Amino acid sequence: MLVRERIDALIDPGSPFLEIAELAGEGLYDGVPAGAGMVTGVGTIAGRPCMIIANDATVKGGTYFGMTCRKHVRAQRFAWGNRLPCVTLVDSGGAFLPDQANIFPDEGLFGSIFHNQVGMSADGIPQIAVVLGTCTAGGAYIPALCDEVVIVRGLGYMFLGGPQLVQAATGEMTGAEDLGGAEMHSRVSGVTDHLAENDAHALAITRTLVAELPARTPERWHRQTAVDPRHPVDGIYDLISRDPRRPTDNRAVLERLVDGGDFTEFKAEYGTTLLTGFARIGGYQVGVLANNGVLFTESALKATHFISLCCQRDIPLLFLADVSGFMVGREAEMAGIAKAGAKFITAMSSASVPKYTVITGGSYGAGYLAMCGRAFRPTAMFMWPNGRAAIMGPDQAATTLALVKRQAIEKGGGAWSADKEEAFKAPIRAEYEAFASAYNFARNLWVDGVIEPAETRQTLTLLLDLAARTPACPTQFGVFRM
Incomplete structure (x- = not known):
């Protein structure tokens, strides 16, 4: 055979x-x-x-x-x-x-x-x-x-x-x-x-x-009767952004992923570039963190608060990642973006509840890490075929390296034409695009696999059913910088 x-x-x-x-x-x-x-x-x-x-x-x-x-x-x-x-x-x-x-x-x-x-x-x-x-x-x-x-x-x-x-x-x-x-x-x-x-x-x-093995342990969570999402699951394909510079509408994705499309949002008016809230998938309660734009200080603080709630209540965490990273710039730094991001990462890394990550679009830099990237050992991690992840986006990487190159040339008294700059940037973009591919991540075992968007709900239901038989483990958080 x-x-x-x-x-x-x-x-x-x-x-x-x-x-x-x-x-x-x-x-x-x-x-x-x-x-x-x-x-x-x-x-x-x-x-x-x-x-x-x-x-x-x-x-x-x-x-x-x-x-x-x-x-x-x-x-x-x-x-x-x-x-x-x-x-x-x-x-x-x-x-x-x-x-x-x-x-x-x-x-x-x-x-x-x-x-x-x-x-x-x-x-x-x-x-x-x-x-x-x-x-x-x-x-x-x-x-x-x-x-x-x-x-x-x-x-x-x-x-x-x-x-x-x-x-x-x-x-x-x-x-x-x-x-x-x-x-x-x-x-x-x-x-x-x-x-x-x-x-x-x-x-x-x-x-x-x-x-003949001993019986499985009882479920640690109360599982309600599963309800179909509000909209057909295969409608997710109509939502996926074809433009890598424009994020997918994860709020609309949730309506096609969770039971009844019901999403009880937490801090809906605060830190709006990150959606946080409670939902059920296959009858199991989950705490959802879904990107809705770049991460600001408020988004990171909201995530920290929400993760601590889920840990206290023993609720699994689901990260739907589609993020270009944390906000940069003078105003963001003065607002303590590094400190807030550190809180987010500390909470996510410390959380001992089951954690599942699905990259639904682009996931870059520290945003990839904060949304429970591979380094933080999520219980399972998958990408959609359109998913991408890298230290930064192809355009940002090419532009950053070109700026360094231009400064070096001009410092030496030389000149750099637009055509030469574009010729320099093109292979960098191509290299980053190839690296960021979901299939490159899968072949290198940086994710557990590439799944069809329409199969995400079924996959998560199976994973939650497995985790339901594991013992609860209390979370001990690291130090939160105030």
Whole structure:
């Protein structure tokens, strides 16, 4: 069975599969398609949401590149944060040796997979491995560190060193079956726990193991009956700004995203370039922060107040980001924009409630950070296909660098024509536009994926349902500069 056929056979018929990092690694490696040789996502197995991590042996033998490691680690951390059982479909040749600098030495790479497995086990999160092919070197430790291991007779093999390496290292001549076959590990070494006859049998055993896991914890939030939005969800496409210099109307987006289109706004007359308020998605209450222009001092102070309310009431936060950044200039600086922005970032970073970020347009500079950018570890983060993010917009970057260049030329007594200036700015704009693309962010795993705007509501409902089973954690705020 191919990797997606295995996943289809594993999850409940007709149930959704929320794929994570589908585009990771796209275009980054020669001969490696999007996904970096692995499929990860949340699927329902025997009525239980689980994180599924599946090697694709058709891509370089299921070996791990740097991006494969990062994707595996991201899937584990998502599972850990949402307390999801991990089911790993192992079919991997271990590390792709030429890429060792991006696989071996640092935190967040291959070693972190093992570290996370140990930590998740200590935290009581079930882990099941299904050995469906050859698992070599580090690939053998992944199942060995799981709670239970299923292996397929005649297809599944586990060894720290394959027959060739053993011969080179010790001179011993041995075959794969004797060295690490399913029969040996099930009857002699005890490394595996369940012996299957084929892929389908192994996946059926796995479904039984998941069904026997302890019951899920009760929901921490009261979930009301879900109500359709006031306007059709696909109407969002009519709202998306085609001009990157003009933001999307996030207030209108909310009417097509939240239950009944009902948005109870907080401080509606103050700091109007940031919308804050309460709504429900799929019956779950959320605290929404949605951009409505550049961030001013008042906007940042409002955000700080609102986030503290949501933390006190244990309400998840949803950030709809479409912002060019914080206001700059003498008047803004005198009004304490840096101090107010620091309060906003402190509140957002400290908040221990689930946090979800969706970039609906452009998200630049410190505005990207304040709206719960990747550095602040949102529970999940997605971009719409039109989404963009960068340290600044293409025009601003080109103009800023051109001004520096012009000042240097004129200081030396030279002159710079408009044509030469435009020739200087054009490649800078192109570079920033390519960098800011949603697909560039997805391929580099700076977001969890690119989602269709019309699927945003369904995706958030699923994510909130997962978070509802996690324990509440009190928030301890950092120092707020007054």
